[in-house]
Amino acid sequence: MLEGLQLFGQSFIGFMSLGILFNVLWATQLGIIVGMLPGLTATMGVALMTTLTFRMPASEAVLILVCMYVGAIYGGSRSAILLNIPGTPANAATAVDGYPLAKQGRAGRAIGIATTGSFIGTFIGMIILALFTPLIGKFALEFKSFEFFWLSIFGIVICGNLTAPKDPLKGWIAGFLGLFVAMIGMEGIHAHIRFARPGSELSGGIALLPAMVGAFGFAEIISVMKLSAYEVVKTKIERVVPKFVEIWVHKWTIIRSGIVGTFIGAIPGVGEDIAAWVSYDMAKRSSKTPEKFGKGSIEGLIAAEAGNNACVAGAMIPVLSLAIPGSAPAAVLLAAMFIHGVRPGPLIMIEFPSFVYEVVVMVLLASAAMLILGLSMVRWLVKVLVVPRQKLMPIIFALCVVGAFAIQGRVFDIGVMIAFGLIGYFLREMDYPMAPLILGIILGDILDKNLRRALILSDGGLAPFFNQPIGLVLFFVTLLVILSKMKWFNDLMGLLKNAILSPFKRNKGA
Amino acid sequence: MDAPPLFEEDTMKESNMPQADFLMSILLIVFGITVLFVSIGMPRFEEMDVNPYSVPGVVPGFLGAIIAVLGFVLLIRSIIRKGYKLNITGRTMKEWIRDDSTSRFLLTIGLCVFYALVLIGLVPYAVGTVLFIFAFILVFEYRRGIPLREQKRMFLGATLVSVLSGVSIWVLFRYLFLVNLP
Numbered sequence: 001m002l003e004g005l006q007l008f009g010q011s012f013i014g015f016m017s018l019g020i021l022f023n024v025l026w027a028t029q030l031g032i033i034v035g036m037l038p039g040l041t042a043t044m045g046v047a048l049m050t051t052l053t054f055r056m057p058a059s060e061a062v063l064i065l066v067c068m069y070v071g072a073i074y075g076g077s078r079s080a081i082l083l084n085i086p087g088t089p090a091n092a093a094t095a096v097d098g099y100p101l102a103k104q105g106r107a108g109r110a111i112g113i114a115t116t117g118s119f120i121g122t123f124i125g126m127i128i129l130a131l132f133t134p135l136i137g138k139f140a141l142e143f144k145s146f147e148f149f150w151l152s153i154f155g156i157v158i159c160g161n162l163t164a165p166k167d168p169l170k171g172w173i174a175g176f177l178g179l180f181v182a183m184i185g186m187e188g189i190h191a192h193i194r195f196a197r198p199g200s201e202l203s204g205g206i207a208l209l210p211a212m213v214g215a216f217g218f219a220e221i222i223s224v225m226k227l228s229a230y231e232v233v234k235t236k237i238e239r240v241v242p243k244f245v246e247i248w249v250h251k252w253t254i255i256r257s258g259i260v261g262t263f264i265g266a267i268p269g270v271g272e273d274i275a276a277w278v279s280y281d282m283a284k285r286s287s288k289t290p291e292k293f294g295k296g297s298i299e300g301l302i303a304a305e306a307g308n309n310a311c312v313a314g315a316m317i318p319v320l321s322l323a324i325p326g327s328a329p330a331a332v333l334l335a336a337m338f339i340h341g342v343r344p345g346p347l348i349m350i351e352f353p354s355f356v357y358e359v360v361v362m363v364l365l366a367s368a369a370m371l372i373l374g375l376s377m378v379r380w381l382v383k384v385l386v387v388p389r390q391k392l393m394p395i396i397f398a399l400c401v402v403g404a405f406a407i408q409g410r411v412f413d414i415g416v417m418i419a420f421g422l423i424g425y426f427l428r429e430m431d432y433p434m435a436p437l438i439l440g441i442i443l444g445d446i447l448d449k450n451l452r453r454a455l456i457l458s459d460g461g462l463a464p465f466f467n468q469p470i471g472l473v474l475f476f477v478t479l480l481v482i483l484s485k486m487k488w489f490n491d492l493m494g495l496l497k498n499a500i501l502s503p504f505k506r507n508k509g510a
Numbered sequence: 511m512d513a514p515p516l517f518e519e520d521t522m523k524e525s526n527m528p529q530a531d532f533l534m535s536i537l538l539i540v541f542g543i544t545v546l547f548v549s550i551g552m553p554r555f556e557e558m559d560v561n562p563y564s565v566p567g568v569v570p571g572f573l574g575a576i577i578a579v580l581g582f583v584l585l586i587r588s589i590i591r592k593g594y595k596l597n598i599t600g601r602t603m604k605e606w607i608r609d610d611s612t613s614r615f616l617l618t619i620g621l622c623v624f625y626a627l628v629l630i631g632l633v634p635y636a637v638g639t640v641l642f643i644f645a646f647i648l649v650f651e652y653r654r655g656i657p658l659r660e661q662k663r664m665f666l667g668a669t670l671v672s673v674l675s676g677v678s679i680w681v682l683f684r685y686l687f688l689v690n691l692p
Contacts, residue, residue, distance in 0.1 A: 052687045169587070173538065173580050176573055180545065183570040190555060192566040195548065218622065225618040225650075226611045391667075393618075394646035395675045398639045401626050402679065406689040414626050414692065422619070430530045448569040455563035 004134065007357040015361055020060065027064040028369035031071020032078070033384055038085045039224035040396065042072035042272070043216040043328040047209055048399050050336045051406040058340035059355075063362045065336055069329050070122060070312050070366035073272050074374060077114040077305055079385060081107060090272030090311075093280040093304035100296035105238075108378065112242040113298055114305045115374035117254060120247075121306030122367035124258030125265065125313025130360045132266075136321040137356075140346035145454035146465050150474035152179075152443040152450070155324060156436055157478050159269030161485065163433035168485045174432045178440020179447060181206055188449055201412035208335045208441055210404040210413040211420045215434050216328065217400040218421025221393050223428070229389065240378050246298065253283050253299050254306045261307035265314020269439035271327030272308040272315075279307025313363050320344045320356050324443065328435050331442055339407065528593030535585035542578025546571050614650070621646055635691045640676035644668050 015021075027049070034045035049068045053061035076087030081098035094114060101110035143151070156179065160171025184195045185205025196202035247254070257279035264275040283303030284293045293300045315326030316333070323345035325331035337344055342355055349356065404417035424434055458464040466472055483489040549571030554562065588594070606612055625642035632638070647668035653661065683689040 051689060052683075055688050169580065169584060173577070173584070176577050176580065180570065180573050180577065183573065187566050189564055190560070190566055192553060194552065194566055194570060195545075221622070222615060222618050226615040228611070390647055390650035391671050394621075394643040394672075395679070397622050397625070397646075398643065398676070398679055401630065402683055402689065402691060405692045406683070409690045411631070411692060414630070418623055418626055421622075430534060431527070451569050451572070452564045455568070456561050460563055 004130065004357065007354050008130065008360060011354060011358040011361045012364075014358070015063070015365060020063065021365075023060065023064055024067050024365045024369050025373070027067035028071040028366055029373050031068040032075035032370070032373060032381070034068070035072035035075025035091075036078045036087045036381070036384060037387075037392065038079055038083070038087055039220050039389065039393065040072075041088045041216055041220060041329075042069055042076075042090065043212060043332060044220065044396075044400075045069075045072045046329045046332040046336075047213050047216065048403045050209065050332060050339070051403045054336075054339055054407060058337075058342055059358055061340055062333070062337060062342070062359070063365070065333055066359065066362040067366040067369065069333065070309070070363065070370055071373075072329075073308055073312055074115070074118040074305075074370050077118065078111065078381070081110045081114065082382065083385065088272070090276055090308040091304070092273060093276040093308075094301060096280070096294050097297045097300035097304070100294070101298075101301065104296055106296070108237040108240045109242065110301060111237070111378055112240040112375060113246065113302055115240075115371060116242050116247050117257075117302040117305035118309040118374070119367050119371040120254050121258045121261055121308070121310035122313060122363060122370070124255065124306075125262040125310035126360055126363045126367070128259070128262045129313040129317055129363065130357065133317050133320045133356050134349050136317060137346055137349045140322055142470065143346060145450040145457060146468060146471045147474065148446055148450040149454050149465070150471050150478065151322070151324070152447040154474045154478045154481075155268035155443055156440055157481050158267055159439050160433070160436045161481050162264075162267065162270045162274050163435045164431065167431055170430070170432045171436050174427065174434070175436030175440045178437040179444045180440075181211070181437075182441050182444020183448065188445065189452060201410065206416055206441070207408060207413060208438070209332065209407055210416040211441060212328070212332060212438055213400050213403045214417035214420030214422075215424035215438065217403070218397065218417060219424035219428060219434075221397055221400075222421070222425045224389055225393060237379055237382070241375050247302075250299055250302050253287075253303050256286075257283060257303045257306035258310040261310030262314035262317075264307075265311035265326045265330075266317040268318060268324050268326060268443075269328070269331075269435045271329070271435060272311040275311035275314070276304045276308035280304045309367075316359060316363070320348055320359060321346065324446075325439065328438055331438050334442065526597070528588045528591035529596055530593075531584055531588035531591075532593030532596075535581045535588055538581025539578050539585065542574045542576070542581055545574030546578065547574075549574055617649055621649065630692050636676055636680035639679060640672045643672035643676055647671060 030049075031042075031045060034040045035042060045068050046065050049065055050061075053064050056064070072088060073090050076091035077094045077098065079085050079087035080091040080095035081102050084095050084099040086092040086095050098110045098114060101107065156175035157172060160173075160175045161168045162171075164171030164174075182205075185203055186193050193203045260279045260282060261272075261275040264270055264278055265272070280293075280300055280303050283299055284290050287293065287297075287299055289297070289299070311327065312329075315330035318324045318326045319330050319334045319337075321344075323334060323343075325334045334344065342352060344355075400417060400421075401414055404413045405411065407413075424437075427437070428434060454465065464471075466475060549567035552565065552567035552570075554560070554565045554567075621642065625638065629638040629642060633641070648665075651664050651668065680691065683691055
């Protein structure tokens with residue numbers, strides 16, 4: 001603990017230079033703008049920024065990416081409040097109460113509350129990030145091939161379940177398709193080239209960044225251009241900085257949303273949008289005034305924003321401790337860390353112990369910048385929303401092309417971007433979520449190596465997959481997640497519950 | 511917990527979902543089985559005395575089988591929801607083609623794909639980008655039936671935006687961030 005504080009202090013001092021603070025400010029501001037603009041998501045912002053920063057030193061580049069991430073997730077609240085269009089999917093829950101507040105002429109107040117909620121949410125997430133990452137890292141050192149196999153299957157199943165709550169089957173299909181994509185190219189044990197001709201471009205495999213820029217960038221551009229144009233609401237923005245009392249009365253909602261958001265962020269692949277909905281839902285259930293939700297409830301707005309921003313820090317916990325992304329933008333962050341030579345994973349506390357605390361400081365700096373920038377320059381920044389989409393989208397697409405090409409300098413990657421954009425667009429139209437697909441591309445390699453290693457160790461036997469405690473727990477949770485979506489299982493559970501509880505009820509009645 | 515539909519299209523597309531699921535499920539089954547067979551056909555390196563559980567086909571084969579099974583579940587579900595009644599008639603096709611959003615959709619894809627896969631290989635990056643942005647703005651802002659003279663402002667705006675942004679992207683990446691450009 002003390003050592004952690006010391007490392008935190010050292011990292012903090014290390015970041016205190018004018019140049020770095022300047023980077024924090026512009027990257028967070030750019031993140032806010034990216035988040036505000038409908039059609040530009042945090043994932044795409046971080047992916048494009050990875051291209052821009054890949055010649056910089058590792059810690060500086062990752063700092064800029066973290067600022068972009070935090071800024072974009074917060075920035076989306078602006079368009080959610082003013083346009084009723086969430087700037088990023090993470091802010092859909094924000095729109096439910098933010099927009100009615102704007103219509104009531106309280107846009108400035110809503111923006112101020114959203115900003116403060118986001119800041120406190122990020123702060124809570126940051127504390128949990130600092131406390132839990134070393135612990136999980138230590139725990140993960142015990143993981144062997146059997147555990148990693150179950151972890152990757154668990155990741156896909158739970159991510160599919162939560163990102164497609166209406167139809168988890170499609171979430172699982174997307175996840176397994178992602179795992180398959182990772183199989184293309186040269187495999188890691190015998191160097192055999194799978195599903196591609198030797199010597200062809202495809203034999204090098206499909207890189208994550210071009211695929212993500214396509215699935216989150218190009219696909220989004222097509223969606224935005226297809227919809228009819230939106231109208232900017234003309235609202236007067238009054239006082240933005242909230243009163244202390246306004247925040248204080250909702251302290252428990254904020255703390256609960258912060259904790260819930262962080263833990264949802266830590267679940268593989270399950271990102272800010274789900275975190276916001278779950279904390280919004282929990283706030284509504286425990287509220288004294290649930291009838292106000294959806295009609296401009298400050299409590300609902302603050303729950304959604306604290307939840308989605310806390311998720312940002314939460315999503316970094318598995319990135320650092322397991323090398324498994326907690327959300328889609330965190331997947332890009334993970335890829336960026338690898339590009340810069342930092343290897344996150346169970347060994348991080350041994351190989352790069354100070355890096356974890358550097359990331360904690362980065363989140364702190366980004367959230368401070370977000371608070372300052374979010375409460376100032378509000379009136380000026382709203383003008384960005386007036387830029388018509390037909391002027392903005394071609395510029396974004398030109399950036400997507402550079403983003404796909406620049407890292408490896410292959411024209412082939414531009415093709416990958418286009419292909420994933422089109423596939424991603426059609427899959428999304430049919431309600432297949434993108435997050436499990438991307439998570440699958442990352443987990444594919446882990447699954448491939450560890451399943452085969454595990455089978456070699458057990459000499460083909462299946463018993464070791466089930467007779468070790470961590471693996472067994474992961475297996476049962478995975479099974480439960482799948483079964484919980486089956487109607488017959490829920491009926492059976494209902495019957496069992498009644499059968500167990502009925503004697504007590506009868507006694508009570510007597 | 512579910513988001514309210516933000517746009518009308520969200521609710522409109524629900525009605526065609528069983529049909530889309532039906533077609534997709536067949537695609538998934540065929541894909542899964544193909545992957546399974548290709549994986550079974552992968553080399554086993556028996557002559558090198560390799561552990562049979564470490565051969566390259568194990569994991570993709572496993573994934574192919576799962577994809578096929580999930581596709582089969584989707585197929586059964588779509589059949590129960592009457593997804594096999596494909597509603598593709600001349601009328602529905604005409605409606606789709608005439609729909610304003612379809613033309614915007616096709617134009618966007620066409621312009622983007624042409625720029626990324628054709629134009630960039632033909633002309634230098636900066637030139638291609640300026641041309642693409644100019645063409646994109648022009649296509650979506652040009653009003654048919656209004657004389658060109660009255661649309662001068664639009665042309666001017668498109669030129670300004672495309673030249674400024676195209677050149678600044680090029681300068682920014684090439685000289686400031688030292689990134690390779692296609």
